[in-house]
């Protein structure tokens with residue numbers, strides 16, 4: 001479930017980053033040159049996946065899981081190294097194990113995680129010459145539902161593992177691929193189900209998942225990101241009640257006015273700035289490519305999170321504001337029961353994006369305090385344990401930086417906290433490091449995930465393939481013990 005990161009970087013930042021960016025080393029052959037066999041394979045898998053309608057609420061994922069399983073069988077994978085199953089017959093997941101050197105000291109596997117389901121798409125909503133479930137390559141773009149979210153990474157992972165098999169590559173540990181159901185919603189989240197019911201198949205030392213893109217300005221690479229943690233979705237219903245009465249006899253006390261007064265207080269309420277290891281790294285690495293004013297404010301807030309002047313500068317930018325604190329915002333309102341009756345109930349839904357290590361009860365208490373009216377009801381806090389935020393591990397950060405440098409020269413790798421949610425959560429809850437990283441470059445202002453005419457630059461698909469192959473090999477290359 002990717003949220004649009006339209007404003008990930010401010011125009012000024014993009015310009016500043018542009019000054020940093022390196023050229024494109026000629027590693028890809030997408031445009032105008034014949035595809036390599038691996039690129040050809042990846043494109044075929046991509047097309048096969050896109051053209052299988054795996055919409056969460058209509059079709060299910062079993063058709064795609066079986067299609068990919070056929071490819072692994074044909075490539076010689078043993079049935080014992082493959083698992084297909086799920087909560088429901090039409091919501092199957094596929095897990096494939098590519099065996100490494102093994103042995104008693106072998107580290108736990110690297111898990112490549114991608115979801116097979118996509119958000120609904122109606123042909124009638126798309127451009128007349130596009131069909132969401134037909135892969136179209138046109139003007140340097142691949143079009144189709146899932147081209148960005150999340151079938152590019154799925155196809156790249158499938159082709160990467162098949163190529164390793166072909167090459168006879170022997171990693172220092174197993175590499176496990178999990179293609180899952182219902183990440184976008186629905187009844188049968190495969191990631192959680194696998195972790196809860198088939199842990200041995202998906203146990204890992206590290207998980208690579210969606211959520212981390214590289215960012216382009218025009219066709220120039222500016223930065224690569226690694227998503228290391230996520231804010232947590234939660235919400236409260238806030239209600240004002242009143243005895244009501246006949247509307248021809250209005251009184252000063254009124255449920256709608258009372259709720260409106262509470263809302264005005266919430267509209268200016270701000271949670272305190274609280275940074276974690278990931279957002280500190282994000283600010284540290286973004287400051288040098290930001291404008292002087294913003295860069296200085298980032299450095300100041302890193303020195304002192306209570307710095308009000310720095311906070312005021314950063315809070316002007318929705319992205320930076322949401323990076324440094326829990327946010328809560330009113331999203332749905334209802335009240336009254338008849339036009340000629342004084343309202344007895346007025347209710348608002350407030351959606352919060354909590355910092356991963358925030359306690360929901362504390363968030364609720366802050367809202368109650370901000371409203372300052374004990375007769376207003378605030379619903380109970382969602383029960384959820386605070387999630388520890390782990391910095392990106394050294395070996396993963398070094399590997400991502402090394403491959404990023406090889407492929408795109410001197411562009412920054414920026415750890416980030418996502419405001420949306422992905423299937424990394426069940427592994428993080430077990431303390432297993434899970435990262436959103438893909439090396440798939442996109443224009444942050446053209447992210448069409450979940451939307452109309454979803455598309456991905458052709459070159460970015462093949463570069464993502466190259467990036468992933470190099471990264472997975474780098475993470476699993478047997479270390480020579482001196």
Ligand SMILES: [Zn+2]
Nearest residue numbers: 001002149150
């Ligand atoms: Zn997704």
